[in-house]
Amino acid sequence: MIEALYDVSPAWPVIIAGLLAAAFPMHYVRKGLALIAPVLAVFLWFNAPSGDHLGGIIELGGFTLETFRFDGLSRIWGLIFIIAAFINALYGLHEKDRLADASGLIYAGAGLGAVFAGDLLSLFFFWELTAISSVFLIWGARNNAAYKAGLRYLAIHVLSGVLLLTGAVIRASETGSWAFDETLSIETLGGFLIFIAFGIKCAFPFLHNWLQDAYPKATITGAVVLSAFTTKLAVYALARGYAGTEQLIWIGAVMTAFPVFFAVVENDLRKVLSYSLNNQLGFMVVGIGVGTELAINGAAAHAFVHIIYKALLFMSMGAVLLRVGTVKASELGGLFKSMPATTIFCLIGAASISAFPLFSGFVAKALTLAAVAQEGHWVVWLVLVFASAGVLEHSGIKIPYFAFFSHDRGHRVREAPVNMLMAMGIASLICIYVGINYGVLYELVPFPEAALHYEPYTFDHIVGQMQLLLGAMFAFAFLVRMKWYPDEKRGVNLDTDWVYRRFLANTLNWGHAMFGRLWASITNLVSGVRSRTGGKLFEVFSPIGALSRDIPSGLLAIWTSALLAIVLLIAYLSP
């Protein structure tokens, strides 16, 4: 243990590596940085003192910034973020894109920084940094759709940051505290704004569209990187500040259920994964809402395994996109012949996300379900079970089936590059290892003593889960066989993002047009008055027609007089 490093948050090596990467034109230097930075970070993680630790305190302009809070909650999130950063670096090893390398690293570092932030100001700083650095991963796709989606993504995330800061300022002005801990409350105005800020990043229902909008349009590596950090950071923030908030249970339940329908009809497989990401977040949010030690453990464990298997699925789809050039279900099929390794990794990811026994999803999801059952939320429990079946349907079966099996579209491509296979291999290993040797995971969760007594592999658990899984598989097979399964069609499925992509845009255009008309009619009215009174004054002050598209100065002369009248009135009426 090196005490000198107790003040250094694991975020810094990653962020600094990102800044350096921005400067280096040689791509192998950048790749080296990207691989070394997580190693340094994990060293700092291991180096941190056991027990709760608060370090890295910076005094800036009268504020105290705590940049390294190391406790049960931030420990597990920090570790998984570091692992994700390493796998991502490995996965992107073949890309030669300076912008993507730098922004990916800074983004991962900012995520880490936010996890280790001890107060709301440092949280805000890293919060905004994640937003700003990650948008380049979307823009990196370098097409117009990605550019626009990136702008929408940036706008909504900056909004989240602004809400966070506003809430923090309001709270600080009321209580004088910038603390980022369980004292946050949804009952107060400041707390509520912060809650919404977290909710935007966590993709709460109706605040979720940025996710399905932006992720599928990101670059191949970009989508993998994005899937790891942003939303899980929000889950962490909720777990830190709002554990046990009742409303979260219902929000989470809705989150698990509604994406299922969209995921079933969606054609773009990366978009399917985005919907399923949303659904997975719901499980964690429910866990946080329940708020017991077991439930928080469930949320944390779920976040841990979820980052790995979701990244694995995005990686396999990325490999397909790289080799075939599309991830539209309607244009894929039969790839298992040419990409066998990718197929296997994808199946492992699919098995994990559908919570097959012996895979990582099972041991994590069991915790949440048990906690929900323990507290007697039976309706929510049923929703979660339904959603589990949905997960299996769209992520567990649909993704591998349409990409690798289905009917052969004749794509004969090469297997994914070696570095991609290595990254997927590592992720697959972790999925299986955690699924079997679940003790490792249960020691890492925030409340290990609560988890130690929990045994996931009991007879009824396994039987119940297998019934669910087999039932869902049967239903899928039946529907496909009977050709009742929704056809995979090209098209844009708009869900509630219709509100801002169509409605708001139209409203804005309409408002603009109306404003123009209003302006014109006011000008008409005034010129009408002018011609009737025939006052010479206007003729003097108006440069006749010379500035027809500008407001004539005569009009301003009236306004000047009107304002004078107003001021006179104010002066006259004042007591």
Add this chain to the structure above:
Amino acid sequence: MQFLADFLPAGIAMHAPALIVVIPLITAALAALMPNGRVAWIVALITAAAVALLSLNLLGQVMNEGVISYHMGGWAPPLGIEYRVDMLNVALLLLVGFVGLLCVFYALPSVADEIAENKQALFYSAFLVCFAGLLGVTITGDAFNVFVFLEISSISTYVLIAMGAGKDRRALTASYNYLILGTIGATFFVIGVGFLYMATGTLNMADMAAILEANGHNRVSQAAFAFIVVGLGLKAAMFPLHVWLPNAYAFAPNFVTAFLASTATKVAFYALIRFLFSVFHPDVSFVEMSFVWLFAVVGTIAMVVASLQAVFQTDARRLLAYSSVAQVGYMMLGLGMGTASGLSAGLLHLMNHALMKGALFMALGAFALNFGVRRIKDLAGMGKTMPASAMAFTIAGLSLVGVPLTVGFTSKWYLVTAALERGWWWAVAALMLSSLLALAYVARLLSAIWMDSPPTHHGELTQRRLAPWMVLVPMSILALANIYFFFHADPLVWLARSAAEAVMGGS
């Protein structure tokens, strides 16, 4: 800080308040006589440097003595003209002096490009007259003298704007429009001063304040108040009276726009504060009411409506001009809060806005200098063709939005805190909305600069072409100041706070 008060010889330091106005007035005549633009530019540069030094010296003196009262020609006030320097106007003198210096430095390549060779000397002469006028408005303690200097600066400004006709003939109508409106404003102001003279029998501001306080207010002084507020409001581009500004800024030579945007409206705003707080008193009921019902309302509307207008512009400089109107709205809102923290937040924004807009207009000037571009879509690919200027533009643009790590954030922060102190939630909401709109219009510019690819010429991408160093240096200084003063906010915050305390009496 004693050093600041002492670094000039005592004989000069004693007359610094007069010299700071007289030097540019005299050198204006000199510049007009110079054979070519280059020599005239050297005259202007020396003058601006001298003014900047004098303003620093005045700061030192004010810090020592509190208030400097300088009697013009040895005639004691209230009969003679008094120049009066306190923390409020020394802050403005510093701003005008230093921004003026940077702008003059920037002027040479820009003016050489835009103004006909045989008119350059006259152009610099007009600039120096304007400079002297602005300094005069700021420093004088005599109400009629304010009018005189206001007219000196305005008339030379009309000339400066009209000089833009070499590139775009619309500068002539813009200048004419401003002339008409500026004259209305000046007339209103002088009518107001006349009423005040009627009510008090004096033209010295401190004297007026004393007499008004002793005798109380009547309808005459109320009418004076209304005329002065509207007259100065027009000069400061207060919201419904701002219409002259977008065209004037859009068609004036680039150097003039950069200079005016960061000084002229600021000085008029200062004069407004001076009259509201030092001549009238903020405790007088109609002044107090005008804060809430006029300045706060008008400021808030400006913040939103002018930002909306900016969003739909196609000309880059017009866009920034509308944004300036919105920023004046921020200052008006701060003023309208009627508290010391509100006023100091407004003043802080005033100084910060000068830093941002100075850098932004300079960068636009650099783009225009190298490629002759004015429209937003023509800025395409500037991030690749002129990276340094584009970077300066980006920093200042982000500052305009109020992104953390820039001064824009600092002043918005203080405005929000002041609004919360007053319990004005709607003002906070308006600030947020306006910042979002600012994000929208700055994003339009930045996306053109960084996202779009440079235009092609005969199938080849336009080559990288750096701006001349005389443009780059002042522009970078202003842009970096946007970041520097975020981390070292204390000097500016201290200036703004002591300026506010100087007129609010430390409350």
